[in-house]
Amino acid sequence: MVASRGNNSNPARIPALGLRVLALILISILLMYLDHRRNHLDGIRRGIGAAVYPVQVVVDAPVRMWKWLRQSTTSRNELELELGRLRAERLLTNARLQRLTALEAENARLRALLDARTTVRDEVRVAEIMAVDANPYEHNLIIDIGSTDGVYDGQAIVDANGVVGQVIRTGIMTAQAVLISDADHALPVEVNRNGLRTIAVGTGEIDRLDLPFLPNNADIRAGDLLVTSGLGGAFPSGYPVAVVNSVTRIPQEPFADVTATPSAALDQVREVMLIWSAPPASEETDE
DSSP: OHHHHHHHHHHHHHHHHHHHHHHHHHHHHHHHHHHHHHOTTHHHHHHHHHHHHHHHHHHHHHHHHHHHHHHHHHHHHHHHHHHHHHHHHHHHHHHHHHHHHHHHHHHHHHHHHHHHSOOOOEEEEEEEEEEEOOOTTOOEEEESOOGGGTOOTTOEEEOSSSEEEEEEEEOSSOEEEEETTSTTOEEEEEETTTOOEEEEEEOSSTTOEEOTTOBTTOSOOTTOEEEEOOTTSSSOTTOEEEEEEEEEOOTTSSBOEEEEEESSOTTTOOEEEEEEEOOOHHHHHHO
């Protein structure tokens, strides 16, 4: 009898389940229609969204925390790299500023030196070298202008880098000049750094001058620039002559062994400039 009861109840439940499913489908279709046409379910949707939001926050919290930690670590590394780069740039900038300060001080000294000298207005003319003496013991050359162009014996010759030599024999259309490296040539010079005066003597070597008359206690050192002192009248003052390359102080001797390298490339020069020195403005006024 129990079995017969169970078999009789199953057919009654199946139609009831089907009716429920059908009712739910119809209700869903109706709700979708109302929501699509008139948006009657917006309030309900917002309410459900507000209720579900805390759950979304809790679920998304680990992912957000991981992203924040990764960005913080990356940003920290980038900031440390940027900080190191800025520190290096600051050190380089400070070094450059120190060099600039030294250059400004040197410029001020040079300006003071130039302002202290008598103003000389020099007229120059370019000449071309026609020939060079083949004798290795005489450093002479021939230029293509002479007395008709106003050239005179003893006139100073320079190039773009410094003093080259001076005229020793003037012809009508040409002139012969001797280089400062010639063994028989001597030139009054002074140390640009402190004004120490001496004589630069040619050695017969194209790239070396001697300063044989400096005592051991003279204030001169390698790297000092030698310029014309203006004494003697042949060379106007202030033109570069040579750079000191070695200073050897010999205790047993009265003078130091000082050598210098000419500022001008004496074995490469092609064009030179001859200088006509004008008298100072004060002398012109007196005349």
